Amino acid sequence: MSGFYVGKLPRRDRWSAAVAAGPDDGESQLTKRALITGITGQDGSYLAEHLLAEGYEVWGLVRGQANPRVRRVREILGDVRLVRGDLLDQGSLISAVERVQPDEVYNLAAISYVPMSWQQAELTGEVTGLGVLRVLEAIRVCSGISASRSPGRGQIRFYQASSSEMFGKVRESPQSEQTPFHPRSPYGVAKAYGHHLTQNYRESYGMFAVSGILFNHESPRRGAEFVSRKVSLGVAKIKLGYEKQVRLGNLGASRDWGFAGDYVRAMHLMLGRDEPTDYVVGTGVTHSVGELVELAFDVVGLDWRDHVVTDAAFIRPAEVDQLCANPAKAASELGWETHVGFEELVAMMVEADQKLLSESGGHAEDSFGPDAW
Ligand code: NAP
Ligand code: GDD
Numbered sequence: 001m002s003g004f005y006v007g008k009l010p011r012r013d014r015w016s017a018a019v020a021a022g023p024d025d026g027e028s029q030l031t032k033r034a035l036i037t038g039i040t041g042q043d044g045s046y047l048a049e050h051l052l053a054e055g056y057e058v059w060g061l062v063r064g065q066a067n068p069r070v071r072r073v074r075e076i077l078g079d080v081r082l083v084r085g086d087l088l089d090q091g092s093l094i095s096a097v098e099r100v101q102p103d104e105v106y107n108l109a110a111i112s113y114v115p116m117s118w119q120q121a122e123l124t125g126e127v128t129g130l131g132v133l134r135v136l137e138a139i140r141v142c143s144g145i146s147a148s149r150s151p152g153r154g155q156i157r158f159y160q161a162s163s164s165e166m167f168g169k170v171r172e173s174p175q176s177e178q179t180p181f182h183p184r185s186p187y188g189v190a191k192a193y194g195h196h197l198t199q200n201y202r203e204s205y206g207m208f209a210v211s212g213i214l215f216n217h218e219s220p221r222r223g224a225e226f227v228s229r230k231v232s233l234g235v236a237k238i239k240l241g242y243e244k245q246v247r248l249g250n251l252g253a254s255r256d257w258g259f260a261g262d263y264v265r266a267m268h269l270m271l272g273r274d275e276p277t278d279y280v281v282g283t284g285v286t287h288s289v290g291e292l293v294e295l296a297f298d299v300v301g302l303d304w305r306d307h308v309v310t311d312a313a314f315i316r317p318a319e320v321d322q323l324c325a326n327p328a329k330a331a332s333e334l335g336w337e338t339h340v341g342f343e344e345l346v347a348m349m350v351e352a353d354q355k356l357l358s359e360s361g362g363h364a365e366d367s368f369g370p371d372a373w
Contacts, residue, residue, distance in 0.1 A: 035100045037061040037087065037135065038108030039080065040069035042221045043161070047106060047264040048077050054268070059100045061085040061093075061109065087131030093138035097156070104271050106159045107135045110191075113225050114165065117187035118317055124186050125193075132160055132194030136201045136209065150206045157271045160198040162211035163191045164256070164282065164323045174256075174326035177213070177280050184318040199278070208276045212267055215282030215325045218345060219260040220352035224364065227289055228257065228349060231296045233364055236353035238307050239300040242362040245307050249314025251290040254322040256282040259340035259348075269334040282325020283338055295343060299350040 034051050038044045039060025048058045058079065062070050063086040073080060083099055085092040087109050097105070110128040111117060117124040139156050140146075167175045168184035183189045195211050202209045222229040227248070234246030266281045297304040330336040340348070356364055 031055065031057045032103045033057045033059065033100060034104045034106060035059045035061065035083070035096065035102040036106045036108060037085070038106075038110065038161070039077070039082070040067065040073055041108060041112070042219060042223065042260050043108050043217075043264055043267075045073070045077060045221055046219070046261050047108065047267060048080050050261075050264050050268060052077075052079050057081070059083055059102065061096055063087075087127050087134060090134045090137065093134050094141055097138045097142040102156055104157045104159070105135065105139060106161075106267060106271075107132060107194075108161045110161065111187070113223070114185045114187045115225075115316060117185050117190070121186040125190050127190075128187060129190035129193040132197055136197065136207070140201070140205060140207070145205050145207065147204070151208070155208055157276075158198070158201075158207060158209040159267050159271055160194055160209065160211040161267075162195040162198075162213045162278070163188070164213060164215040164280075164325065165320060166192045166195060166213065167323060168320050170320075170322065173322065174284060174324040175213075175280065176326040177278055177329055184320050185316070188320075195278075202276055208271075210270050210273075210276045211278045212263075212270055213278060213280045214263055214266075215256040215258065215280075215323055217258045217260040217263040218349065220349050220356075221260070222349070228292060228346075229353075231293055232346070232349035232353045233357075234307075235296045235300055235302070235350050236357050237362070239302065239354060240357055240362065242357065245309050247309045247311040247314065248289070248293070249311065249316070250319055251293065251308075251310065252288060252321075253319055254286045254288045254324070256284070256286050256323050256325045257292070257342055257345065258283045258338050259345045262338045262340060266330055266334060266336045269336055273333070277333075279330045279334065279336075280325050280327055281330050281336065282323075282327050283342070284325055284327055285342065286322060286324040287342060292346060295346045296350050299347050300354070 034056045036044050036047055051058050059081045062082050083096045085096040111124045139158055143151055145151050165188040166181040166183050167179055168188050169182040171180050181192050183192050198209045198211045201207045218228040224233055237243040263281055270279055293304045
């Protein structure tokens with residue numbers, strides 16, 4: 001078998017070829033290879049760490065000529081290899097898949113901040129919605145899959161980052177894989193498109209393509225525009241004397257919040273199953289934004305009522321009032337469970353931000369400030 005031919009084979013076929021060729025030829029090829037879009041984001045970093053620990057060779061897709069977040073990826077994920085590409089650019093995704101020859105592709109890239117999806121609805125549709133199509137097409141084209149040619153044994157496995165935001169104005173509670181969607185934002189609509197498309201490529205082409213419908217998950221690496229991090233940064237700044245107030249929107253909305261590090265394990269488990277199918281991933285417990293705020297101020301011994309100002313600027317055109325997962329399928333089929341509870345998560349975030357601000361003289365590098373939206 002020529003070297004060129006081995007390079008062009010899907011990874012799982014190369015694995016078989018490596019085994020047939022014997023240990024000397026095969027050793028480096030036995031390592032599984034993952035390509036992660038959204039590597040500079042919260043989930044990308046935790047997933048990369050998890051897959052590296054599992055022995056994977058991890059590649060991250062990065063966009064832009066001088067993306068400042070790439071430096072952070074290199075600092076905290078030194079073993080991750082980078083490849084250029086953009087979810088807006090079909091050719092770049094085909095090139096990336098051709099170059100990396102992955103066993104698994106995790107599509108985490110998106111415009112993920114819900115309020116931005118009203119301000120830039122078309123762009124959100126392009127990236128968060130059509131971007132899924134472009135990644136699936138890159139895999140399909142590179143694998144030589146068509147309506148008349150099904151994927152072989154060595155097909156690339158695909159994970160799509162679907163969202164509980166698709167449930168929107170919820171039809172039932174808790175929400176399971178069977179709950180109908182009623183998205184309340186252009187972001188939720190775009191995610192619903194990506195979700196259905198993933199299912200459609202599975203059914204049309206027999207691709208191993210699955211969606212994880214993930215509920216809100218947070219961490220000290222969460223973007224500063226999301227409420228959990230805005231609160232943890234705000235509390236830390238107030239405690240350290242840099243600020244007096246934090247301005248927030250709807251304190252009455254409820255979310256099912258978990259720790260991001262727990263959720264990336266579910267993504268990996270989904271691609272390890274014999275059959276592709278979608279899973280809801282969440283804790284099954286819901287808390288209001290107000291409860292989150294109270295708990296975060298409690299961590300530093302302050303009373304939230306002295307520092308929180310509600311500001312109509314942060315109220316959304318249409319709100320998702322309450323989300324709560326039914327993770328029974330993920331628990332029974334994947335054996336997935338959370339390790340970090342809500343109170344521990346909030347304390348972890350507040351403590352991390354106090355440390356960050358103390359060490360940086362009050363400067364949080366990736367914070368756009370409390371008026372980001
Ligand atoms: P995040 O921190 O906002 O990261 C988003 C990533 O998408 C960044 O790496 C960003 O890269 C990348 N990206 C944006 N536009 C792109 C483009 N045109 N081409 C290539 N990359 C692009 O999001 P996250 O919290 O890690 O979430 C990961 C995924 O899960 C997202 O799809 C999100 O919608 C979904 N999700 C998240 C949650 C949650 O609670 N965190 C829940 C359900 C679903 P740049 O550095 O280049 O901007
Ligand atoms: N961001 C933000 N800022 N949210 C606020 C604020 C504020 O000042 N005040 C109140 N909230 C409320 C929002 O109205 C919403 O009900 C709730 O806090 C959570 O907001 P976010 O943390 O921005 O998250 P999200 O639920 O809109 O979206 C996140 O979770 C989705 C999964 O359900 C994102 O990570 C999405 O990408 C993800 O799909």
